[in-house]
Amino acid sequence: MKRYIFLTLFLWVSAPAFSQWPPYPLYLTDECTFEFPCNYLKLEDGANNIWQIGTPLKTNFNSAYSPTHAIVTDTINPYPPSNHSSFILKAPVCYNNTFITFWHKFNTDSLIDGGYIEASFDKGQSWMNVIDSYTVCLGFMANNLYSTFDTLKGGVKGFSGTSNGWIKTELWWVWYFMPKWVEPDTLFLRFNFISDNKLSNKDGWIIDDIMQYFFELVGAVPENEKTGLSIAPNPLKEYTTLTISNSYGRNLSLIIYNQLGQVIRKMEAIKENEIQIRRGSLKPGIYFVELLDDSGIIAKDKLLVE
Known part of the structure; x- marks a missing residue:
């Protein structure tokens, strides 16, 4: 039982x-x-x-x-x-x-x-x-x-x-x-x-x-009001582009975590719809990307680094 x-x-x-x-x-x-x-x-x-x-x-x-x-x-x-x-x-x-x-x-x-x-x-x-x-x-x-x-x-x-x-x-x-x-x-x-x-x-x-x-919690937000996050190319070799949809009028920030939950990179007051991420010191592995506004986490994705 x-x-x-x-x-x-x-x-x-x-x-x-x-x-x-x-x-x-x-x-x-x-x-x-x-x-x-x-x-x-x-x-x-x-x-x-x-x-x-x-x-x-x-x-x-x-x-x-x-x-x-x-x-x-x-x-x-x-x-x-x-x-x-x-x-x-x-x-x-x-x-x-x-x-x-x-x-x-x-x-x-x-x-x-x-x-x-x-x-x-x-x-x-x-x-x-x-x-x-x-x-x-x-x-x-x-x-x-x-x-x-x-x-x-x-x-x-x-x-x-x-x-x-x-x-x-x-x-x-x-x-x-x-x-x-x-x-x-x-x-x-x-x-x-x-x-x-x-x-x-x-x-x-x-x-x-x-x-x-x-x-992830999947909320009951209407599809046309959701803020989307896409990553390409993924896996990342030298650089990748994060594309944000429906971001108009939002106060956005972005956080990248490693598998230990440690913050690797953080960006605030994002205005652009596209953000380029360079590999830099990122080691091969799986990373977790969170997009936030004033209400909390609104989108997530995984980033693979080769």
Whole structure:
């Protein structure tokens, strides 16, 4: 059974934007399949940390979701008693609308042992259960996340029991609806596993294929009133031209980000319909271009640099 968690205010404000769900288009910013080193994942220090990356060889966890590796609470042995293990995932694009998915299974003592996810919006200085993200980002939604009634020992909200197969959990943060400013590129997620002092002989938690995207909100603006953005040639070799349509009377600015969400170039008070971008120091890769007016982001595109 799928479980959706969302904020009513968010849906009321943005209903035209989400006639399709999940929101499209999605731009992949990072993937962690555990077949290769993951750029934004870090195991927490400590001798008792049982998270391991490898081929699972357990009773219930005998294969990864996509062969052959996953991250598991020990690839061979049942999880031990009195344990608290964690790893941290950094979301590289939280200046925009962030979408994170992962596949997982769990096998624990119900309502006692299990896993939960925390979010930090200040680079790990403070943490909250991810289900409470709406207190920072009003546009938080989740699919197949635990609810406020699913609790572990100590009343912590989390996954427990037996999942009966692989589950795909999806998390959305829509930064257009923030009650307070969040500095770009500061979203961290911490995946925690906890157990009480009794041996369970169960497998714990296994996670695979963590995918990170950003997505665009598609508003209900009439087609003839939209401001368009096109880029040609794309990919860029030496230079490219950005063409802006329906820009008359607007106070426009343009920002180019790299895949880490860092601002590479910024232009303000744009008057021309065409802007020439020279390669200069841009390294090969994918860049994200945003066109803004006084109301916010009005157009986006990807720029490829060869």
